[in-house]
Amino acid sequence: MKLICVENYEEMSSKAAQLVEQQIQRDDHSVLGLATGSTPLGLYEKLIQGVKERNISYKHIRTVNLDEYRGLSGDHPNSYRYFMNEKLFQNIDIMFENTYVPNGKAVPVEAECQRYEELIDKIGPPDLQILGMGMNGHIGFNEPGTPETSVTHCVQLEASTRNSNARFFSDRDEVPTHAITMGIQSILKSEQIVVLASGKNKAQAVKRFLEGRISTDFPASFLWEHNHVTLIVDKDAYSLVTAKEE
Numbered sequence: 001m002k003l004i005c006v007e008n009y010e011e012m013s014s015k016a017a018q019l020v021e022q023q024i025q026r027d028d029h030s031v032l033g034l035a036t037g038s039t040p041l042g043l044y045e046k047l048i049q050g051v052k053e054r055n056i057s058y059k060h061i062r063t064v065n066l067d068e069y070r071g072l073s074g075d076h077p078n079s080y081r082y083f084m085n086e087k088l089f090q091n092i093d094i095m096f097e098n099t100y101v102p103n104g105k106a107v108p109v110e111a112e113c114q115r116y117e118e119l120i121d122k123i124g125p126p127d128l129q130i131l132g133m134g135m136n137g138h139i140g141f142n143e144p145g146t147p148e149t150s151v152t153h154c155v156q157l158e159a160s161t162r163n164s165n166a167r168f169f170s171d172r173d174e175v176p177t178h179a180i181t182m183g184i185q186s187i188l189k190s191e192q193i194v195v196l197a198s199g200k201n202k203a204q205a206v207k208r209f210l211e212g213r214i215s216t217d218f219p220a221s222f223l224w225e226h227n228h229v230t231l232i233v234d235k236d237a238y239s240l241v242t243a244k245e246e
């Protein structure tokens with residue numbers, strides 16, 4: 001586990017963008033694993049800047065997203081497909097058909113989960129996977145209790161996750177109750193994983209994560225079993241850690 005502690009959200013985003021761009025420079029046909037939510041927004045802005053100012057190209061890049069709300073179609077403004085199109089894909093030179101997000105509307109959902117897991121294996125697990133962390137330690141939408149052996153599956157979201165994500169919806173009741181998510185095993189297939197955490201509301205989760213105690217109670221802890229993880233935290237997210245770990 002490599003720990004990078006930076007001053008603020010801006011620096012976290014820059015550092016993460018640097019790692020993504022280095023990956024693209026190493027291999028311009030890379031597969032990137034992407035996340036949604038507030039945490040990677042700054043990273044995506046930096047990646048867009050990279051295309052405009054540093055000649056970075058996504059022409060041959062493929063992306064797989066971690067998750068999607070169940071029941072929302074890709075053109076719903078709260079869907080993760082929509083988020084990715086708006087915040088990143090339509091602003092860089094990626095080919096839309098090379099961007100993959102689970103289909104939240106697919107029926108039966110089990111078949112969609114299987115299709116998505118096979119897709120991850122087919123195009124290759126991500127060379128670099130970006131992760132945010134839920135306050136309850138979830139990665140993707142793998143809520144506490146999810147087994148380490150999980151592959152892409154449909155989950156019922158915890159009340160705390162729905163409350164936290166309600167900020168994106170006009171009404172709390174509109175937050176979907178279920179989501180499709182890559183499993184913990186799917187995530188651990190990635191070559192390299194970059195976890196981002198920013199802000200005081202993530203401090204408790206970062207502290208728990210850095211204890212290094214692996215348990216299904218805290219899904220992010222399974223990342224300790226992976227040999228190429230970088231955690232980038234800002235000062236606020238790191239504020240509850242007393243004993244530093246490297």
Ligand code: F6R
Nearest residue numbers: 035036037038039132133134140
């Ligand atoms: C999003 C995802 C989630 C978020 C996590 C943190 O695709 O998989 O695990 O990364 O809920 O969300 P934010 O960044 O909004 O705090």
